Amino acid sequence: MSQIEFKNVTKEYISGVKVLDDVSFSVEQGEFIFIVGPSGAGKSTVIKLLLREESMDNGQILFQGKNIVEILPSEMPDYRRKIGVVFQDFKLLDSKTVYDNVAISLEVVNADKKDIKNIVPNVLSLVGLLDHADYRPQELSGGEKQRVAIARALAHEPDVLVADEATGMIDPDSADEVVEILEKINSLGTTVIMASHDQRIVDKLTKRVIKIEKGKIVSDKKGGKYRA
Amino acid sequence: MPKVWNSLKHYLKKEKLMTVSHFLVMGITFLILGIFINVVVLSQTMLKYLEDQAQVTVFFKDEFGEDKINPFKDQLSSDERISEVTYVSKEEALRIFKEINEDQPVLLESISASVLPASLEIKTKDIADLESLSNELGQKEGVEEVRFYKDVVERFRSVSNTVYIVGAVLVVSFFIISYSVIISSLRTAINSRGSELEVMKLVGANDSYIKKPFIYQGVFFSVMSAVVASILMIILDFGLSKWDIFSKGLSIGFFPDFFISPVNFSLILSCILIVSGFLLGYFGSNAAVKKYLKY
Numbered sequence: 001m002s003q004i005e006f007k008n009v010t011k012e013y014i015s016g017v018k019v020l021d022d023v024s025f026s027v028e029q030g031e032f033i034f035i036v037g038p039s040g041a042g043k044s045t046v047i048k049l050l051l052r053e054e055s056m057d058n059g060q061i062l063f064q065g066k067n068i069v070e071i072l073p074s075e076m077p078d079y080r081r082k083i084g085v086v087f088q089d090f091k092l093l094d095s096k097t098v099y100d101n102v103a104i105s106l107e108v109v110n111a112d113k114k115d116i117k118n119i120v121p122n123v124l125s126l127v128g129l130l131d132h133a134d135y136r137p138q139e140l141s142g143g144e145k146q147r148v149a150i151a152r153a154l155a156h157e158p159d160v161l162v163a164d165e166a167t168g169m170i171d172p173d174s175a176d177e178v179v180e181i182l183e184k185i186n187s188l189g190t191t192v193i194m195a196s197h198d199q200r201i202v203d204k205l206t207k208r209v210i211k212i213e214k215g216k217i218v219s220d221k222k223g224g225k226y227r228a
Numbered sequence: 229m230p231k232v233w234n235s236l237k238h239y240l241k242k243e244k245l246m247t248v249s250h251f252l253v254m255g256i257t258f259l260i261l262g263i264f265i266n267v268v269v270l271s272q273t274m275l276k277y278l279e280d281q282a283q284v285t286v287f288f289k290d291e292f293g294e295d296k297i298n299p300f301k302d303q304l305s306s307d308e309r310i311s312e313v314t315y316v317s318k319e320e321a322l323r324i325f326k327e328i329n330e331d332q333p334v335l336l337e338s339i340s341a342s343v344l345p346a347s348l349e350i351k352t353k354d355i356a357d358l359e360s361l362s363n364e365l366g367q368k369e370g371v372e373e374v375r376f377y378k379d380v381v382e383r384f385r386s387v388s389n390t391v392y393i394v395g396a397v398l399v400v401s402f403f404i405i406s407y408s409v410i411i412s413s414l415r416t417a418i419n420s421r422g423s424e425l426e427v428m429k430l431v432g433a434n435d436s437y438i439k440k441p442f443i444y445q446g447v448f449f450s451v452m453s454a455v456v457a458s459i460l461m462i463i464l465d466f467g468l469s470k471w472d473i474f475s476k477g478l479s480i481g482f483f484p485d486f487f488i489s490p491v492n493f494s495l496i497l498s499c500i501l502i503v504s505g506f507l508l509g510y511f512g513s514n515a516a517v518k519k520y521l522k523y
Contacts, residue, residue, distance in 0.1 A: 051430070073521075074435075081432035091427050108433030152431065 001065050002026035003160065003191055004050065009059035011045055011215075019045045021215040023059070027193065029159075032186045034202050035195045036226055037212040043195035046212070047164045050193075051083060052076065064159070081109065084153030084190075088165035090145040092137040098124070098148050099133040105155045123151040127181050143174020150181055154190075161185055163194040167201055175201060199226040235441045236448060239417065250413045250449050251456075257409060258450075258457035258501055261402040265497055266461065268395035269478050275388040276479035278380070279355045284362045285375045287345040292370030294346065300368070301348055309361060312351040318344050345372055355385075403504070406450065410512030414446050418520055425520055439517050446513025447506055454505030458498030465494030 004027040011020040020042045027033060035043045048054045049061060052068055061068045063079070071079050092101050099120055106116045124130045127147040137145055146166055153161055163182060167175035179201050186192045196202060202209060202225065209224030210217060240247050288297055297315065304313050316324070321344040329335055350365075352358055362376040418425065428438055468474070468490040477487035488496070 077432045077434040079432075080430060085430055091423065091430070093424055093427060104427065105431035108428050108431055108437050110437070156432065 002062070003029045003031075003064060004193075005060070005062040006046070006049075007060040007062070009049065009061060010057050011042075011049060011054070012057050018215050020049070020056075020212075023212070023215070023217055025210055025217060025220055027160075027191060030186070030189050030191055031208060032183070032192045032205070033194070033208040033210060034205070034224075035193065035210050035212060036197060036202055038197060041212045042215045043197075043212055044164055047085075047162050047193070047195055050162065051080065051085060077109075081156050082159045084150075084156070084158035084161045086146065086149045086153050086161070086163040086166045088168040090137070090142075090149045090169075092145055092148055092152075094137050096136070097133065098129060098135050098137070098140070101137065101148055102151045102155050105152050109156065111156075119155055120151075123154045126154065126184070127151045128177075141174065142170035143177055146170055146174070146178050147181060150178065150185075154185065158190065160191040160193065163192065163196075165195055165197070167196065167198050172200065179205065202226040233444070236444055239445060243417070243420075246413075246416065250409075251453055253409050253413070254406060254450055254453035255456045257402055257406045258454045258505060259460055261399060261406070261504075262457050262461040262497060262501055263464075264395050264398045264402065265500075266464065268392055268399070269480060269493065271388045271391040271395075273474055273477075273479040275384060277474065277476075278384050280351075282351070282355055282358060282377065284350045284352075284358055284365060286348045286350065286365050286368075286371055287373045287375070288347065288370050289372045290342075290345070292346075296370060297346060297348065300370075304348065304350060309352050309354070309357040310350055311353045312349075314349040316347045316349060318342065318346050321345065321347065403508070406504075406508050407512050410446050410450055410508055411516045413449070414442055414513050414516035417445060418442060418517060429521075435521050438521060439514065442517045443510060443513045446516070447509035450505040450509030450512070451502060452505075454501040455498075458494075458501045461497055461501070462491070462494040465490035465497075 006023050006025050009020055009023045010018060012018050023042070023046070035046055037043050045054065049056050050063075050068075052071065055069075063082070068079070093104070096104070102120045102123060103116050106119060111119075121130055121133070124133055127150050129144060129147055129151065132140065132144065132148075137148065140148065146169075150161075150163075150166075161182070166182075167178055170178065175198065182192050182194065183205070206223045206225070208222045209219070209226065211219040211224075211226075294315075294317065301313050301315055304310055318341040322339065322341040325339060325344060326336055350361065352361060358376055362374050365371060366374045425438060468478075474490070477489045478493045480486055480488065480493075
């Protein structure tokens with residue numbers, strides 16, 4: 001059983017434009033995959049559908065064998081905790097410190113205070129920001145903000161880490177650092193799905209690359225390149 | 229609880245203007261609600277007092293003496309419709325007349341007990357029986373005249389009923405207004421924390437974690453506003469009690485023959501306002517936040 005399966009997924013907006021058209025692919029536990037394509041190709045829609053932020057019009061998405069459409073609203077928080085998400089715009093809370101921004105993902109599930117005190121420094125150390133725990137997001141660089149976002153996504157030990165254009169708003173050096181961290185996380189067993197149109201990063205890592213154009217998968221290759 | 233309390237304190241500190249406007253709008257709403265409930269109860273009480281005063285007075289001819297009036301009185305006392313029959317003799321009538329006209333000595337000199345008629349003052353259990361009783365008594369032997377101030381009671385009853393209906397409509401309206409005020413003020417607060425809620429949902433916060441601070445906030449605002457309105461109501465009813473306007477107390481329309489002191493009434497009203505505040509705050513904030521919890 002694959003960890004994630006997209007089966008003939010179609011998503012159409014009210015305007016009649018198909019953002020995803022009969023998309024099928026599967027992701028195995030522990031894989032690192034890139035979803036690439038030009039802006040508007042449908043990369044972010046794949047992620048939104050997986051997170052059930054949006055609903056599909058046709059097809060099925062299975063997560064660990066379960067059709068995500070059948071997940072009840074009361075089960076959604078549990079489902080969301082299995083998928084850590086990192087966004088292009090970081091989505092950090094400016095009023096909270098780096099420590100609190102990471103701790104929030106544990107506080108929302110009423111985690112024990114002791115556990116929070118253990119886990120947060122660990123994940124901050126994993127992304128190299130332990131010494132920035134008391135900083136506020138506005139005091140950090142773009143790359144550092146993205147690393148905080150990764151730490152937050154990792155705090156509740158998700159099965160899958162999804163990064164939507166995670167390197168889109170940061171400089172190349174910071175982007176390399178972020179990707180290095182994602183590789184490290186992947187090597188620890190977490191599946192990583194990264195939507196990106198950063199050719200340099202994709203080509204450097206030589207991972208599986210799923211290319212989407214105009215809502216259709218045009219290629220799906222292991223060890224692929226952006227233009228392949 | 230302390231975390232939610234801290235978040236509430238943080239909100240109150242950060243949004244001072246919003247806090248003041250929430251308190252003002254909701255406090256005034258609850259105050260008006262309390263005043264209308266008071267007005268309805270006061271009008272019902274006045275009606276009750278007036279009804280208690282309403283009576284049929286039967287004046288007898290001079291030749292119909294006390295020896296005939298007393299058996300007539302006994303007969304009336306056994307009538308199920310009648311609650312009280314009081315005999316007013318010619319002498320008693322003169323005493324009352326003198327009391328009323330004590331500042332007119334010339335008039336008093338020319339009046340003696342013999343010119344005033346003896347009478348029976350009859351009160352009924354139900355004010356609606358006054359008219360039929362008055363008609364019946366007018367036919368009886370020895371009866372000179374029957375007086376019954378039908379119009380006064382009827383007019384006040386109609387005014388009181390109007391106050392009751394209008395008051396009830398206004399009370400319901402103000403409940404709806406309070407509910408809308410809570411929802412709209414919380415929606416403003418929720419919108420201002422939109423990104424925080426979005427992040428919370430994305431990291432897997434359960435509904436109760438997201439809802440709790442807003443429910444505490446809604447309940448806090450509405451209960452505190454209700455408390456302020458209640459204190460003003462207690463002061464108002466304490467004044468009524470001091471002036472001793474209604475000696476028997478206030479009458480609650482739904483419970484006949486039930487009287488309660490204004491202070492006790494204001495305490496009950498305060499409880500009603502505070503419980504209403506709690507319920508409105510709880511359900512209003514639930515409704516306000518519900519929209520943001522859809523998956």
